[in-house]
Amino acid sequence: MRKYIIGMIDSYVRSVVKASNGQLPVDQKAVLLIDCWSVHKNEEFLSWMKEEYPHLIILFVPGGTTSKFQPADTSLNRPFKATVKAAYHLWYAQDVGQQLQGHAVGEVKVGTAVGVMRDLSVGWLLSSWERLNGDASIVKKAW
Amino acid sequence: MQVINWDQTGMQLVPAGNACTYHTKNSLDVSVANGDDKRGYTAMLASTASGKMLPLQVIYGGVEGSLRVLPNVLCRATAAAKGFVFAQTPIRAACVNISLE
Numbered sequence: 480m481r482k483y484i485i486g487m488i489d490s491y492v493r494s495v496v497k498a499s500n501g502q503l504p505v506d507q508k509a510v511l512l513i514d515c516w517s518v519h520k521n522e523e524f525l526s527w528m529k530e531e532y533p534h535l536i537i538l539f540v541p542g543g544t545t546s547k548f549q550p551a552d553t554s555l556n557r558p559f560k561a562t563v564k565a566a567y568h569l570w571y572a573q574d575v576g577q578q579l580q581g582h583a584v585g586e587v588k589v590g591t592a593v594g595v596m597r598d599l600s601v602g603w604l605l606s607s608w609e610r611l612n613g614d615a616s617i618v619k620k621a622w
Numbered sequence: 623m624q625v626i627n628w629d630q631t632g633m634q635l636v637p638a639g640n641a642c643t644y645h646t647k648n649s650l651d652v653s654v655a656n657g658d659d660k661r662g663y664t665a666m667l668a669s670t671a672s673g674k675m676l677p678l679q680v681i682y683g684g685v686e687g688s689l690r691v692l693p694n695v696l697c698r699a700t701a702a703a704k705g706f707v708f709a710q711t712p713i714r715a716a717c718v719n720i721s722l723e
Contacts, residue, residue, distance in 0.1 A: 611675050
């Protein structure tokens with residue numbers, strides 16, 4: 480989690496401050512709205528946050544209400560996963576279609592070994608992410 | 623002021639979902655090709671109230687130090703061309719993080 484804060488969250492907040500060309504102070508505050516996951520609620524983590532990033536304010540989505548109040552849950556995870564799934568189905572159909580040219584139906588075999596799927600998933604994740612990132616209205620609506 | 627939310631969510635390597643198949647009526651235990659595959663990984667989706675998505679972090683499980691867990695060169699090259707970074711992190715088992723630089 481610390482690595483995520485340092486590499487992802489802090490660097491994002493910094494990039495916003497930098498992009499403001501001095502309009503925002505270096506210690507510009509930001510709100511981190513997160514759920515009550517045990518990793519987030521961990522005492523050690525919270526005191527580390529207070530110590531290292533006093534300008535990042537943590538607010539918890541009340542326990543049991545993430546389906547109503549957590550943007551990721553209300554409307555981001557679902558379209559994200561749906562796009563990944565659609566990409567998977569497209570790949571599967573294309574693979575079958577290709578094999579049907581020259582092979583009998585019974586000989587068609589689609590390989591879904593862990594390594595193969597992991598490699599393929601990277602491309603699917605990328606395009607799903609780009610789709611969400613490219614349409615601010617979807618993301619804004621989630622909030 | 624930026625407001626950021628992130629959530630860790632489980633993904634399936636084979637996202638077939640409610641797969642359908644053909645079989646003899648009333649037969650028990652029909653296997654659906656790849657449909658019952660539970661192999662998974664996790665993705666961390668983060669967004670801001672201003673409508674931006676933060677870089678994606680994806681964690682694939684695997685044995686620490688094993689190069690096998692890193693997506694192959696071609697996939698990495700495609701992703702890298704879009705500014706994504708691959709790193710192996712020693713959290714419990716090995717993980718792969720995909721993130722934008």
